[in-house]
Amino acid sequence: YATDGPSSVGEQDDMQPFVDRLPLGYAQSKCVAESLVREAGRRGLSTTIHRPSILAGDSRSGVSNPDDLLAAMLKGCIHMAAAPDLDWQIDAPPVDYVARAIVRLSKRVTGPTPTFHFANPRPRHWRECVMWMNLFGYRVVLLPFEAWREKLACGATSSHHPLHVLRSFFLRQHADGSTTPELYQETRKSRLSVGWTRGAEAGEGLLCPGLDADTLERYFDRYIERGVLPAPQHRRSATQLHTPPACHEDPTFVERLLREHFADPCLRVREHRLVSSRSDHSIIGEITSWRHGRRTGLFEYSVAFERRNQAEVLSLIIKAKPEDRDVIDVAETVGAICDPALGRALADHADRLPIRGGHLRELTIYEEADTRIRSHMPVCYGTWRHDEKREWGLALERLDSVALIDSSGEPDAWSPSFIETAIDGLANLHAAWYGRAAELLQRDWIGHVPSRATALEMRPLWRALGHHAEPYLAQWTTPAIVSTHRMLIESIGDRWSIIDRSPQTLIHNDFNTRNIALRRRDCRFELCAYDWELATVAIPQTDLAEFLCFVLSPDVTEDEALRSVERHRAALVLATGGSIDAGQWHAGFRAALADLIINRLAFYTMINRVKPQAFLPRIVKTWWRLHTIFS
Numbered sequence: 001y002a003t004d005g006p007s008s009v010g011e012q013d014d015m016q017p018f019v020d021r022l023p024l025g026y027a028q029s030k031c032v033a034e035s036l037v038r039e040a041g042r043r044g045l046s047t048t049i050h051r052p053s054i055l056a057g058d059s060r061s062g063v064s065n066p067d068d069l070l071a072a073m074l075k076g077c078i079h080m081a082a083a084p085d086l087d088w089q090i091d092a093p094p095v096d097y098v099a100r101a102i103v104r105l106s107k108r109v110t111g112p113t114p115t116f117h118f119a120n121p122r123p124r125h126w127r128e129c130v131m132w133m134n135l136f137g138y139r140v141v142l143l144p145f146e147a148w149r150e151k152l153a154c155g156a157t158s159s160h161h162p163l164h165v166l167r168s169f170f171l172r173q174h175a176d177g178s179t180t181p182e183l184y185q186e187t188r189k190s191r192l193s194v195g196w197t198r199g200a201e202a203g204e205g206l207l208c209p210g211l212d213a214d215t216l217e218r219y220f221d222r223y224i225e226r227g228v229l230p231a232p233q234h235r236r237s238a239t240q241l242h243t244p245p246a247c248h249e250d251p252t253f254v255e256r257l258l259r260e261h262f263a264d265p266c267l268r269v270r271e272h273r274l275v276s277s278r279s280d281h282s283i284i285g286e287i288t289s290w291r292h293g294r295r296t297g298l299f300e301y302s303v304a305f306e307r308r309n310q311a312e313v314l315s316l317i318i319k320a321k322p323e324d325r326d327v328i329d330v331a332e333t334v335g336a337i338c339d340p341a342l343g344r345a346l347a348d349h350a351d352r353l354p355i356r357g358g359h360l361r362e363l364t365i366y367e368e369a370d371t372r373i374r375s376h377m378p379v380c381y382g383t384w385r386h387d388e389k390r391e392w393g394l395a396l397e398r399l400d401s402v403a404l405i406d407s408s409g410e411p412d413a414w415s416p417s418f419i420e421t422a423i424d425g426l427a428n429l430h431a432a433w434y435g436r437a438a439e440l441l442q443r444d445w446i447g448h449v450p451s452r453a454t455a456l457e458m459r460p461l462w463r464a465l466g467h468h469a470e471p472y473l474a475q476w477t478t479p480a481i482v483s484t485h486r487m488l489i490e491s492i493g494d495r496w497s498i499i500d501r502s503p504q505t506l507i508h509n510d511f512n513t514r515n516i517a518l519r520r521r522d523c524r525f526e527l528c529a530y531d532w533e534l535a536t537v538a539i540p541q542t543d544l545a546e547f548l549c550f551v552l553s554p555d556v557t558e559d560e561a562l563r564s565v566e567r568h569r570a571a572l573v574l575a576t577g578g579s580i581d582a583g584q585w586h587a588g589f590r591a592a593l594a595d596l597i598i599n600r601l602a603f604y605t606m607i608n609r610v611k612p613q614a615f616l617p618r619i620v621k622t623w624w625r626l627h628t629i630f631s
Helices: 016-021 025-042 069-081 097-106 126-136 143-153 164-171 195-203 213-224 251-263 283-291 326-338 340-348 359-370 416-431 453-459 457-478 480-490 490-502 541-551 558-575 582-610 616-630
Strands: 048-053 081-084 115-118 141-143 268-278 297-307 310-321 380-384 393-399 505-507 516-521 525-531 536-538
Touching: 016 025, 025 048, 048 097, 069 126, 069 164, 069 213, 081 126, 081 143, 097 115, 097 195, 097 213, 126 213, 126 283, 126 326, 126 582, 141 326, 141 393, 143 164, 213 283, 251 268, 251 297, 251 380, 283 326, 310 359, 326 340, 326 359, 326 582, 340 457, 359 380, 359 393, 380 558, 393 416, 416 516, 416 525, 416 541, 416 558, 453 457, 453 490, 457 480, 457 582, 457 616, 480 490, 480 582, 480 616, 490 525, 490 582, 541 558, 541 582, 541 616, 558 582, 558 616, 582 616
Parallel strands: 048 115, 081 141
Antiparallel strands: 268 297, 297 310, 310 393, 380 393, 505 536, 516 525
């Protein structure tokens, strides 16, 4: 990557014109070598150029080079109990894959000296790796790069220090004052184009393994075996659990679910085939799945069965849920990496976090949903709760014939008519329990329900989240948002007085474009909402505020925003047959909007620190615009 070089480097781009701007002598030598190879190609030799990113170890055995930059970096950070907070993308492909790809692709040479770029299609952010090290059992905090460099400069004077040989790499400054590691941050380095290489790989049937938690564990296990890394003192590893197969892997278990759902004791499952599995929808979901030996997450099965002498095939989505305490443990670790004070605040208020009880709450909501709510949910074929085996889950329909599923990256796809459809469906959901909050509060599964009193007691957490979020909020919008955010936290009791006095209902509490879709029915669309684990009792404007931040533009006009808020009120009036004062409704929306940035958006910002959330800057901008309109 060249300083002041092209913003994107294509496979066939010659970097010779930028050789004097490559920050490493090693890279300069590679650039010169490429020029010699191209010249050989022009003279008639069959030549190819392969440009791999930094290489990871063997994806199957986990064996890695104990003396390369990656090993030294990991060992050094563990030794220092600190890692630099740098915007690095670890796109290292496994060495066995690259070796195989070089052989295959070199055989299909066409044209003069084709060039291939090898980068992992499922990379990890450096901060994700730091988080994973902590969950593996090491204690490594993120430090601002300057603070980390000072710690390195003082501590790495001895040749026994793992990073002693790399002192100049981290400490030497260029003419502009920057160091080489800073030049390799995502915001500064050139983008690597891999489209042509991906096509060639696909043509050869090559698929690069991703850097998932299981692969990282294999690498660390081999490092420990070979003495490269010390064994962590408090290891919690998936391989130590020795868990039996999950119940959803058993065709007999699935058969029992379907028999009960279809009320057919003679139903027979003929085939139960796993189609795909995934747990990487969120960083917290992936890590909790890894800790359970891949027993939690989303699993798609193709189930062939017979009932009433008819053969049928069902695409089934199994949602195997981790226990709430495991999810909270991961969240606390993420918080502690961002700021030890934030980690402590999360631990202090763990029993009041929305995820507490979520592994049971979602099951009950599907089990007890009335017709009105069920019409806006995926079909549920059954639930299970095996506390002694630590297994909880539900079997859902695969959502076909839907639009805008998991569409946080497609804000422009949400047309005004689609937004209105979602708001109307949301009002139907809210109508089911509107004004009946007292009944819900008697249910054990509802868990902690926030109130003015608890919001005030949780101010240490809101302040810790805010302290961490403020630099990002200011960067994405305006410095003025910082003082606004602080004011909202300190005056939180005023808004919660409004919330406590307002009619409440069962809300989704995670109502955004990551958890909803529009399902086509009878030539029209209807809302379909899923992922109900955070559901609680609150004012309905809570869901509306979050939804609008996801689907409205940061340049939304006042008329458009007011129209959306009024549509929700009018739809709820129609669905409940009651009356709702417009002034009180708007006051509730302002309160919900304030709570959104204090709680949800600040929490998203914490996750963004470890695993970038591409949608977040736009959503914060929209929040700021809505706050300006309604304040």
